[in-house]
Amino acid sequence: MAVASLALAPPLTLEGVYAAYGRTVARWAARLAGPTEDIDDLVHEVFLVVQARLPTFVGVDGLPSWLFRITHNVVRRERRKQRLRRWLLGPDPVEVAPIDPAAGPCERVIEAQEIARLYRALDRLKEPSRLVVILHELEGLSAQEISQLTGISPGTIWVQLHRARTKLAQWIEEEGR
Amino acid sequence: MSELDRLLRLAKKSDPVPSGTVDRVEARLFTPRTGQGLGWLVVTGAVLAALLAWPRPVPRAPDAPETTTRPQFAAQRYVGTPIPPIAPLGSPAPRSTPLPGTGPSAQRSEPTPVNLAEVTDPPQLDEVWPDPPAAEAPSVPAPGRARVVAYRPRVFRDPSAFEWQALEGESLPAAIQAIVAERDPSALLAALDPMALEAPALLLARGELRAAADRCPEAIADFTRVLSADPADARALAGRAACSP
Numbered sequence: 395m396a397v398a399s400l401a402l403a404p405p406l407t408l409e410g411v412y413a414a415y416g417r418t419v420a421r422w423a424a425r426l427a428g429p430t431e432d433i434d435d436l437v438h439e440v441f442l443v444v445q446a447r448l449p450t451f452v453g454v455d456g457l458p459s460w461l462f463r464i465t466h467n468v469v470r471r472e473r474r475k476q477r478l479r480r481w482l483l484g485p486d487p488v489e490v491a492p493i494d495p496a497a498g499p500c501e502r503v504i505e506a507q508e509i510a511r512l513y514r515a516l517d518r519l520k521e522p523s524r525l526v527v528i529l530h531e532l533e534g535l536s537a538q539e540i541s542q543l544t545g546i547s548p549g550t551i552w553v554q555l556h557r558a559r560t561k562l563a564q565w566i567e568e569e570g571r
Numbered sequence: 572m573s574e575l576d577r578l579l580r581l582a583k584k585s586d587p588v589p590s591g592t593v594d595r596v597e598a599r600l601f602t603p604r605t606g607q608g609l610g611w612l613v614v615t616g617a618v619l620a621a622l623l624a625w626p627r628p629v630p631r632a633p634d635a636p637e638t639t640t641r642p643q644f645a646a647q648r649y650v651g652t653p654i655p656p657i658a659p660l661g662s663p664a665p666r667s668t669p670l671p672g673t674g675p676s677a678q679r680s681e682p683t684p685v686n687l688a689e690v691t692d693p694p695q696l697d698e699v700w701p702d703p704p705a706a707e708a709p710s711v712p713a714p715g716r717a718r719v720v721a722y723r724p725r726v727f728r729d730p731s732a733f734e735w736q737a738l739e740g741e742s743l744p745a746a747i748q749a750i751v752a753e754r755d756p757s758a759l760l761a762a763l764d765p766m767a768l769e770a771p772a773l774l775l776a777r778g779e780l781r782a783a784a785d786r787c788p789e790a791i792a793d794f795t796r797v798l799s800a801d802p803a804d805a806r807a808l809a810g811r812a813a814c815s816p
Contacts, residue, residue: 409601416593424587433589437596445600505581512578531579532587563575570574 406454408445415458416441419465425528426469428513429506440468462543470521515565523558526551756780771797775806787814 416437423436443464451460516524525544529535530551537548537555546554760780768774778793791814797807 412597412600416597417588420588420592420596424589429587433587433592434595434599437592438599441596441600505585508578509582509585512582532583534583559575563573566574566578 406448406451406457408441408448411444411448411457411461412441415461418458419461421533422462422465423469425532426466426525427472428517429509436465436468436472439472440465443468459543459545466525466544511566511569515562515569518565519558519561522546523554523561526554527558527562530555756783760784768793771800771804771807775804775810778807778810782810782814790814 419440420433420437423440424433427433427436440461444461447464451457516527519527522544526540526546529540529543530537535543537551540546540551541548760777763773763777763780766773766777768777774793774797778790778797781787781790781793791811794807794811794814797804798811801807
């Protein structure tokens with residue numbers, strides 16, 4: 395996925411930012427949050443924050459990384475809440491968008507369980523490693539693009555990616571036994 | 572291909588954003604919501620109206636004397652629906668006459684305002700009724716003893732079941748407690764009246780019962796005897812102040 399780079403002329407408005415980055419923010423939020431979160435609520439929350447902080451935002455070039463930081467913070471806050479909710483009330487049912495529209499209900503359930511299994515392993519990683527794996531492996535961003543979004547240097551990104559993949563492979567193999 | 576690669580490829584292939592998310596959030600963000608402000612206005616108005624309608628105490632004028640209702644004596648806690656006392660075997664049941672100021676008509680009347688300056692220390696209403704000491708038993712004169720025996724609980728009225736003479740010292744306080752438990756102040760006062768009491772707890776109880784029966788001179792005598800032993804006794808001070816003209 396390429397970061398949206400539409401020409402947004404100042405002064406920035408919420409409508410303009412949403413038209414340019416609404417879809418991108420929704421993808422970031424969905425990827426970072428995993429399959430069990432309510433993506434509508436997360437995106438709405440992100441753009442409420444954007445609306446509140448937009449008057450103090452200066453410059454258009456840093457807009458994607460600014461939006462990504464807001465999205466990341468909103469998702470992290472929501473995941474903390476969800477961890478507490480899960481601890482108190484038990485795990486939520488897993489729901490994901492269907493991969494193949496022609497797939498039957500049985501295939502959809504199996505795919506949803508596989509993705510939930512992957513996210514369970516991802517959730518065991520530390521936050522920077524989890525972020526790097528999601529952006530690189532699931533969103534297909536290059537190290538340079540991840541660096542622009544997150545501020546992590548490309549060298550660190552590769553190191554974290556390598557270590558995270560090793561751990562993930564081990565955890566998934568252990569879980570599959 | 573490892574299991575990790577397979578899972579990553581599967582997750583990457585799926586579109587994580589549910590269909591219609593962007594449009595739904597756009598509608599939430601940019602569609603003006605009508606009626607929400609009006610709803611809040613109605614709710615706020617209802618809460619304010621409820622707060623204004625809530626009853627509040629009327630403030631007392633700064634120069635008005637501080638008055639209150641007459642304090643309730645501890646002994647008056649037992650004034651309620653009088654239970655007929657237990658009659659001795661073989662005799663007609665005694666008729667319980669309510670004391671003046673304790674009957675149903677008296678309870679409906681307005682409480683008498685009392686100047687608080689005269690009441691130095693209000694009585695402690697939640698004091699536990701003290702057990703009368705067993706030492707009181709030998710000093711009970713014969714008519715009083717007969718009265719207490721008449722009102723004693725049923726278990727004491729069967730001589731074959733209970734050794735009355737041997738346990739008289741223990742039986743008398745138990746009989747008084749039984750009368751108290753029956754919530755009959757007239758019977759209790761009738762039992763305490765002829766006794767030559769020494770214990771302050773019983774003197775206080777009798778004084779309060781006499782005060783409740785508007786027999787203030789006798790009540791003051793009881794309270795004065797208590798105060799002679801303990802000049803700071805709060806119940807005696809309050810009782811004597813309430814009985815003072």
